[in-house]
Amino acid sequence: MSKHFEDARYYLGRAAEHAKAGIKEELEPLQDRVSKLVGDEPEEEPEPSRLDKLQADLKELEERAEGEAREAVTSARERIEAYRGRKDEKPSE
Structure with missing residues (x-):
């Protein structure tokens, strides 16, 4: 494989990782809201x-x-x- 393709493949992989992290970070507040509405929150350990x-x-x-x-x-x-x-x-x- 050409060096250019290897570099492109590497940078596409990095871009995909960054996109995944960005999407997760953006959707986290929405996921928390939905969990609260549905009642699927992790329960805190009672005293x-x-x-x-x-x-x-x-x-x-x-x-x-x-x-x-x-x-x-x-x-x-x-x-x-x-x-x-x-x-x-x-x-x-």
Whole structure:
């Protein structure tokens, strides 16, 4: 292909990209208006309700209580093992 045709093809491609961007920019306000009229707007994320906040708080408390319970069980097991170890060390009479 001739260098002139390659250059023309390149510049036509660039022109098409610029035309597409320009059309998109010009039609964006119209698209927003139509979306509002039709009711097809993207919905904003609603703020969490009181129930959602309470559920999140309860979940956090549950997780914290679970952790504390695990620590208590681990501590109790260690004390039992230590007690059994001392009991086994005493000389039998």
